[in-house]
Amino acid sequence: MSAPTDRANSGTGVHSPTRARISARTLRNDRWWLPPLLTTLGLATFVIYAGVRSYVRAAYWVEDYHYLTPFYSPCVSASCVPGSSHFGVWFGHLPVIIPLGFLVLPFLLGFRLTCYYYRKAYYRSVWFSPPACAVAEPHAKYTGETRLPLIIQNAHRYFFYFAVIVSLINTYDAIMAFHGKGGGFGFGLGNVILLVNVILLWAYTLSCHSCRHITGGRLKHFSAHPVRYWIWTQVSKLNTRHMALAWTTLATLAITDFYVMLVASGTLSDLRFVN
Template sequence: MATGTEPETDAVPAVTAGDRARGGVHHPSRAAIPDRHLRRDRWWLAPAGTAAGLFAFIVYSTWRAFADTDYYAAPYVSPFYSPCLAENCVPMRGGPNWEIFGAWWGLSPALLILIFPLGFRLTCYYYRKAYYRGFWASPPACAVAEPHRTYSGETRLPLILQNIHRYFFYFAVLVAGILTYDTVLGFRDESYAWGHMGLGTLVLLVNVALIWAYTLSCHSCRHIVGGRLKHFSKHPVRYRLWGWVSKLNARHAQLAWASLISVAVADFYVYLLATGAFDDPRFF
């Protein structure tokens, strides 16, 4: 209780000159709150988990991309290596071997194709949020201020390159189409006769379904389908498609993680078959 004529106030520490120089949460334009944030939950678990998950995938995909081996076990091909664009590719009967880079490319052929799905994911609106928070703490979580003094957004290098996401979307659709073709070829046996279905076929089928769901749930896809329309009533087909894509878009984050895990699982399954760890279980 206040006494006399003194108003009842909360004691707030003064902002020093050093605080002003640091900027960020100590900038004089911010509320003078002594704590860096008022959250009492384990807010750090989400960004830490995101960083750990993405780091694990980066380590695994880097190993497999530079391995340049064990990516084809007839009739299955790893999604990391399809389509094969160099002469040093393992011959894949019926597979998309387009030797447009000739013999001069001496590195792993995966490095020629992974740039497209990788670019699509790096510039994805969800993944930006994920790794901005997980790796750069920008910001680390809702209602937790970031530690950086300044923020320029995506207006300068290198983050301005995020704006090419819509163009990577077209390449992502092409890659998804090629992976669909690979999945169809998975319905063959070792002698390339049709009518086969093994566990590998199912693995590739689930993977390509998740890849398509993630790709079509993209914000750029949603804009391409229904953006720039003034009257939905005049474009019933595009409106219906926009509605379907919007439903997928609401699950974009979940589909991003599911497809990231599935593509790693599909590659690892082909790797196990190619190294002779076990034979592909056959359903028929």
């Protein structure tokens, strides 16, 4: 048993004077550090890729088939290439430090960062609060989500509404992409990728804990609200897959953007089924 330290006497978390004073960080002998490490690598890979792609301003729009990468949607400034502004031009030319998808990127980032699953993921892998079960966190004090920066997590329900709007925008983009070379209806591999991406994005958005509360929260008697109860049960089924959808949509977003980039740059020809 180690001697008491100033940190142990002054802490309010696991280092509180009322907690057992164990010098070892953990008594676990398994590879408890592996899941947090893989989570960090996975999230970092997506953040780096998405960050780079959001700023390059190249190969994000395929004129022939109206493919628009979700990282640049909606593109509503004069800096956007002709044809990519599905909702018109609202702003003039933007400086290079502002991504063309700036209108929704902060809200999407806020929605992901405050998501209940991602909280668990990066609390353990980045914030180390705690890094794993039965592993002491390195913080001397614990304030939960009552102070900055973690108090921002309480805004998750508001970010959810913006996420619904963004999903509607992505759905519109996917519909607009049924465009053939030279005009008219067209259908290709890019359409399949865009559709799969938007369907999974809807599944991830609607499986959100906030959506579950909106549909069935504060109901004292489900029998008196059969429609809301049915919706709540469907959202609850999706909610059990929220973690899988969180990771899957990161992958589909990157795949969709990468495919559009390859076609837009001429590296790859879109496989066409119709026109």
